[in-house]
Amino acid sequence: MKPSCAALAVSALLAAAIPALAAPVSAASAASAAAAAEAKAVVSELVACGTRHSLSSWTDPKRGIGCGRDVAVKRFGEVATKSGGRLKVIVDKYETSGPRTGNAKVPMENVYAVLEGTDPLRKQTAFIVSGHLDSRASDVMDAKSDAPGADDDGSGVAASILSAEALASRPAGFRATLVFAAVAGEEQGLLGARRLKEWLGQQGYQVGGMITDDIVGATNGAKDRRPRVFSEGGPDGVDSPGREMARRLEELVGRERVRLVFRRDRFGRGGDHLPFVEAGLPAVRFTEPLEVYDHQHQDVREEKGIQYGDLIRFMDFPFLAEVAALNQAILAELAAAPAPPKSAVLGGAVTPAAKIAIDAETDPERKGFEILQRETTETRWKVLRTVDQPGQVVLDDTSTDNEFFAVRSVGKDGHKSLAVPCVPAPARPAGSAPAKPPGR
Ligand SMILES: [Zn+2]
DSSP: OOOOHHHHHHHHHHHHHSHHHHSOOOHHHHHHHHHHHHHHHHHHHHHTTSBOOTTSOSSOSSSSHHHHHHHHHHHHHHHHHHTTTOEEEEEEEEEEOOGGGTTOOEEEEEEEEEEOOSOTTTTTEEEEEEEEOOOOOSSTTOOSSOBOOIIIIIHHHHHHHHHHHHHHTOTTOOSSEEEEEEESOSTTTSHHHHHHHHHHHHTTOEEEEEEEEOSOSOOTTOSSOOOEEEOOOOSTTOOOHHHHHHHHHHHHHOTTTOEEEOSSSSTTOOOTTHHHHHTTOOEEEEEOSSOOGGGSSOOSEEETTEEESOOGGGOOHHHHHHHHHHHHHHHHHHHHSOOOOSEEEEEOTTSSSEEEEEEOOOOTTEEEEEEEEEETTOOSOEEEEEESSSEEEEETTOOSSSEEEEEEEEETTSOBOOOEEOEEOOOOOTTSOOOOOOOO
């Protein structure tokens, strides 16, 4: 017999009345409680450095950004030891300048923890998660005042460290390389992220995908507790690679865990994903659901009963652990998947069939491809069909005009790459050799 609504309501009431007794602690919730506790410990250590302004001391172990760097090196180092040396910690020292350094060259340092890919075919592709080490007070050039930077961006550094710990502990590793970063100079003009991008190029890595976690540590009473994931758009029918990364994340974890925002960043603002976005690379920004500006970029002070400053007491560490878990989900998926197709060219205009030409490198771990489709007014892809091989696919009785199409690679173990939008073949001047379609 089916339980009646009344019986269900009574049992729901009972469950609500005695949650602690009714719900045994699952392994998953114990793990997330441990992650929240670790996030709090990391952020507390960073806040204890007083300020982490990029122009503060790099050598004082007690106060300044050098103290913050030491926290990141120590935490990543502990993960590296546990990984049996598979994770490698690198301190990247460089000189940089920008308007907010008075255009003078200043020394800065980034910290990277690198988990090299296991597959020679894929290990030159890197997936990156980054938070910024530096913090600031009200005056962006004030390197002396306290700037605790618990949320902005101790939270992002903690998410990067937690992700390293979770993913480096997986014994099988990942086909592609994972880079967990804590960078400097964000508040002075994304200087550390620009250096990170340059460093990846110098090491010979292609960027397969990049996440910046910036202000991911508080919920501030928001009813909708999902983190926002920002991704920029693109021209007609060809959304940016970052948009495809955001879509893949949502498909993977569910709409109830992420809130996609189809903008490159919050209105009029920016972050460390932008040097990657501007280079046409897949990059997204994670940020908490509801920001409180009294806690950002403010000297620590009390005025008219209002507490200003980026303090640890405003944080929500279970939420921060959830952001780290979402980072891990998308990084693990993409680093295990085959490469996206090199290109997907759409043809068949003014004919009754759409034709898609898929170009892809040989990969013995790839099972095939999924052709994706969406109405031009829809935001999410649907799988239209699967094919085993690259080459031309003809979609009979399908207009090229009314829908958008994309193609992604599927691994033998089910992992899926980012989608590559189907674009027209590039026009070529009369008499020239056929041009290469836009690759990725
Ligand atoms: Zn920030």
